[in-house]
Amino acid sequence: MDRRQFLKWGSFLTVTVATGGLTACGGGSDSEPQDTGNPENFSFVHGVASGDPKPDSVVLWTRVEGNNGKRPVVVRLQVSTQPDFPPPSLLVNQPLMARPEWDYTIRNKVTGLTAGTRYYYRFLLGNRPSTVGRTRTAAAAGTPLAQLRIAFVSCQDWNANHWAGMEELVQQDLDFIVHVGDYIYEAVPGGSRAGNVEERHTALQLPNGTVLPDGSVYATTLDDYRFLYRSYRSDPRLQALHAAFPMIAIWDDHEFSDNSWQDRQTYDSDDDLTPRTARRRAANQAWFEYLPADVSLDTDNPSFQNIQIYRSFTFGNLATLLMTDERLYRADHIIPEESTGRAVGSLFFVPAATLAAAEAQKIAAAGNTLTPVSMLGDTQRAWWQDRVGGAATTWKLWGNQVSLLRMQVDVTQAVANLIARALVLANSALSSLQSAIADALASDLRAAKAAGTYANLAYTALRNVLSQAGIDAATFDANIKPFIESRLPAIALLDRFILNADQWDGYNAERKNLVGFLKANNIRNVVGLSGDFHAFFAGQVMDDYDAATPAPVMVDLATAGLSSNSLLSGFRAIVDNDQAFAALRELVYSNVGGAVVNTFDTTLRTFNPWIRHADTNTEGYALVTLTPDKLSCTFHTLKLLDGGTAPAQPATASTKVLEVVAGTADVSVL
Known part of the structure; x- marks a missing residue:
C-alpha cells in the first residue's frame, strides 16, 4: 500500500x-x-x-x-x-x-x-x-515576501440585497479570503421580501425554528442551522468563491443569534436570563461541519464551549493574522437589556457616562479584574497578547468581528449645531455667527440638562451672542425662542451617546488593556480587519478615547456587509419610527428636493476625529495589498439591486483607497 x-x-x-x-x-x-x-x-x-x-x-x-x-x-x-x-x-x-x-x-x-x-x-x-x-499554502515563517493580497468580507445575508460581489471577487488575484463573520443569518424573515433581495434568492423555510413577534423565524435546532448552510452553499457564486481561494473564517453573532453572548440570545429584553445551551451547541456543530477550518469540536463535552475557533496564521516575514472569537466567551453586555427593557439604552444609543460607570462598578466588584467586562475572556486575551507580542512579521492583522473604533455623538452639541444652521438659513445676517450661536446654545442646553428640565431656560449665553446681531429680548422671545423649542429633543437625549455597545465601545476597559499592551511593548503595524456594522469605516484606535489627548496605537478597517441592509437604513428606521428620536432625524439624513441625503457620515466624523473615512449607506467588500512598506486597502461599494436582479458585472459602483504606511498608526484616504 x-x-x-x-x-x-x-x-x-x-x-x-x-x-x-x-x-x-x-x-x-x-x-x-x-x-x-x-x-x-x-x-x-x-x-x-x-x-x-x-x-x-x-x-x-x-x-x-x-x-x-x-x-x-x-x-x-x-x-x-x-x-x-x-x-x-x-x-x-x-x-x-x-x-x-x-x-x-x-x-x-x-x-x-x-x-x-x-x-x-x-x-x-x-x-x-x-x-x-x-x-x-502559506509561505513558511521568515520567508521574505514582497506582497500579500487578500480580501476581507462580512455579513452575507441571503435575505437582503445581492451576491454579485462574490462574482467580482472570484476574478481577483488573491492569496486567501478572510471572513470576519455573519456567514449565515439565523433568522429568516416572515411575509413578503419584495424589493429587498434578489429574486434568485427565494424565501427560506426552516425545518423547525421559533417564531418571533415580527413573524420572522430563527434557527433553533441542528437541522435548522444545517438547512441554512446548505441553502447558502447552494448559490453557485458562493461555491465559486470557495473553489477559487482558501478562506480563513471566524463567526460573529448571526451564526448563532443576533447580538448574542456565550449561549444567550437577546431577541427580547429578558431573553439572556435563560441559557440556550442546546441551541448554541447546534450552531457550533453546523459551523464546524460547513466551514473548512482547522479546529476541533468535542461533541462529548456537554458545554456550549465545546469548540475553540480562535487561532493564528503566519505568512512569511510579512504578516501574522490573529482570528479572535468575540461571542463564545464574552461577558454580558455592560448594561443588560433587562435593566432598560429594550436594546436602546443597553446595546444601542447608550449614555457614555452611564456605560463607563457601570463598567467600573463591575470591575471593582470583581477585584479589579476584567472578567465580567471582557469580550475575549481571560484565556483568549492572554493568548492574543502572547501571539501579537511574539509575532516576528512586519504586519500584525487582527481578524476582528466588531469595530474597535469609538463611535459617539454628543447630542447636545449636535442639536445646537442643527438649530444654529437653521437659524442662519432663516436669517442670513447671522451667518458669521453660526459657530458662536451653536456653542452658546450648547452651553445653555447643558444647563437645562443639569437642571433636568427645559422649564425656565433663560438662554443666557445665546441671547448674548444674538445681541451682537441686534436681536433684542423681545424679538428673541417672540421669534427665536419658539423656533428653537420646536426643534428640541427630549431632555434625556441631551447627552454624549455611544452608538453601539455590542461593539468594542461596550467593552472599553478590555480594549484599553489590549491597546495598552501594544503601546507598552512598542508593537507597531497592527491593523484590525473588522465587520458586523454594515458600513465602511477606517480610523485610528486610540490608547484612551476619553483622555484629553488620546494617542493612536493601531488602525481599524471595517468592511461593509457584502449583502446586507446598510447602517444608515437601520438608523433611519429609528428616527422615522420612534418619536423619541424624531428630533435627531437631521443627524442621520435630510430630504432635499425629495432626495435622501446621508448626513450620518458627517455626524460621525464630527464627533469622532479619529475616524478618517465613513460610508454608512453601502454594501461591499475590501481588498488589501500588503508590502513591507505599506498596507493598501480598497473599499468596493457595490451597485444597487435593479428591481429583483443583481447588477451586471462589474458589480462595483465606486471604490475608496486607503493607505497605512508601515511604522505609523494612521490611515490616509487617497
Whole structure:
C-alpha cells in the first residue's frame, strides 16, 4: 500500500499525508474505507472549499447530497499540482467517508504540502468528479515576501440585497479570503421580501425554528442551522468563491443569534436570563461541519464551549493574522437589556457616562479584574497578547468581528449645531455667527440638562451672542425662542451617546488593556480587519478615547456587509419610527428636493476625529495589498439591486483607497 494514501478513521476531521508517513485525528481503525464504486443517488451540489492555509497543510471540504438509508458514502479525494490531475502528479488519491452524523460533509486536512505553492483538488463519487478547487499554502515563517493580497468580507445575508460581489471577487488575484463573520443569518424573515433581495434568492423555510413577534423565524435546532448552510452553499457564486481561494473564517453573532453572548440570545429584553445551551451547541456543530477550518469540536463535552475557533496564521516575514472569537466567551453586555427593557439604552444609543460607570462598578466588584467586562475572556486575551507580542512579521492583522473604533455623538452639541444652521438659513445676517450661536446654545442646553428640565431656560449665553446681531429680548422671545423649542429633543437625549455597545465601545476597559499592551511593548503595524456594522469605516484606535489627548496605537478597517441592509437604513428606521428620536432625524439624513441625503457620515466624523473615512449607506467588500512598506486597502461599494436582479458585472459602483504606511498608526484616504 502506498504510504501516502494511508489514513486512520474515527474522527470527523480526517488527516491525509501528501508525502509519506501516516497520521490521523482521533484514532480509530487502521483500515481505510473501501471504494465500492458509484454510490447510489448521491451528487455534489454544494461545491468544494478550502481553508486555513499553513505552510505544510490546508483543510479541504465538500458535501454529498442524496439518500441511501443514512449509510456512509465513500468519496475519493485527489490533490495535484496540475489542474487536470494527471496520475503522476497526484499527491493524494484517498478514499474518505461522508457520514450522515456529520450531514454528509467531509473535512480533510492534507499535510506534507510545500509552502507557498498552489494546489488543485477535487472529490469523486465513483468516477463522477466534483468541481475542481484551487488553493494555496502559506509561505513558511521568515520567508521574505514582497506582497500579500487578500480580501476581507462580512455579513452575507441571503435575505437582503445581492451576491454579485462574490462574482467580482472570484476574478481577483488573491492569496486567501478572510471572513470576519455573519456567514449565515439565523433568522429568516416572515411575509413578503419584495424589493429587498434578489429574486434568485427565494424565501427560506426552516425545518423547525421559533417564531418571533415580527413573524420572522430563527434557527433553533441542528437541522435548522444545517438547512441554512446548505441553502447558502447552494448559490453557485458562493461555491465559486470557495473553489477559487482558501478562506480563513471566524463567526460573529448571526451564526448563532443576533447580538448574542456565550449561549444567550437577546431577541427580547429578558431573553439572556435563560441559557440556550442546546441551541448554541447546534450552531457550533453546523459551523464546524460547513466551514473548512482547522479546529476541533468535542461533541462529548456537554458545554456550549465545546469548540475553540480562535487561532493564528503566519505568512512569511510579512504578516501574522490573529482570528479572535468575540461571542463564545464574552461577558454580558455592560448594561443588560433587562435593566432598560429594550436594546436602546443597553446595546444601542447608550449614555457614555452611564456605560463607563457601570463598567467600573463591575470591575471593582470583581477585584479589579476584567472578567465580567471582557469580550475575549481571560484565556483568549492572554493568548492574543502572547501571539501579537511574539509575532516576528512586519504586519500584525487582527481578524476582528466588531469595530474597535469609538463611535459617539454628543447630542447636545449636535442639536445646537442643527438649530444654529437653521437659524442662519432663516436669517442670513447671522451667518458669521453660526459657530458662536451653536456653542452658546450648547452651553445653555447643558444647563437645562443639569437642571433636568427645559422649564425656565433663560438662554443666557445665546441671547448674548444674538445681541451682537441686534436681536433684542423681545424679538428673541417672540421669534427665536419658539423656533428653537420646536426643534428640541427630549431632555434625556441631551447627552454624549455611544452608538453601539455590542461593539468594542461596550467593552472599553478590555480594549484599553489590549491597546495598552501594544503601546507598552512598542508593537507597531497592527491593523484590525473588522465587520458586523454594515458600513465602511477606517480610523485610528486610540490608547484612551476619553483622555484629553488620546494617542493612536493601531488602525481599524471595517468592511461593509457584502449583502446586507446598510447602517444608515437601520438608523433611519429609528428616527422615522420612534418619536423619541424624531428630533435627531437631521443627524442621520435630510430630504432635499425629495432626495435622501446621508448626513450620518458627517455626524460621525464630527464627533469622532479619529475616524478618517465613513460610508454608512453601502454594501461591499475590501481588498488589501500588503508590502513591507505599506498596507493598501480598497473599499468596493457595490451597485444597487435593479428591481429583483443583481447588477451586471462589474458589480462595483465606486471604490475608496486607503493607505497605512508601515511604522505609523494612521490611515490616509487617497
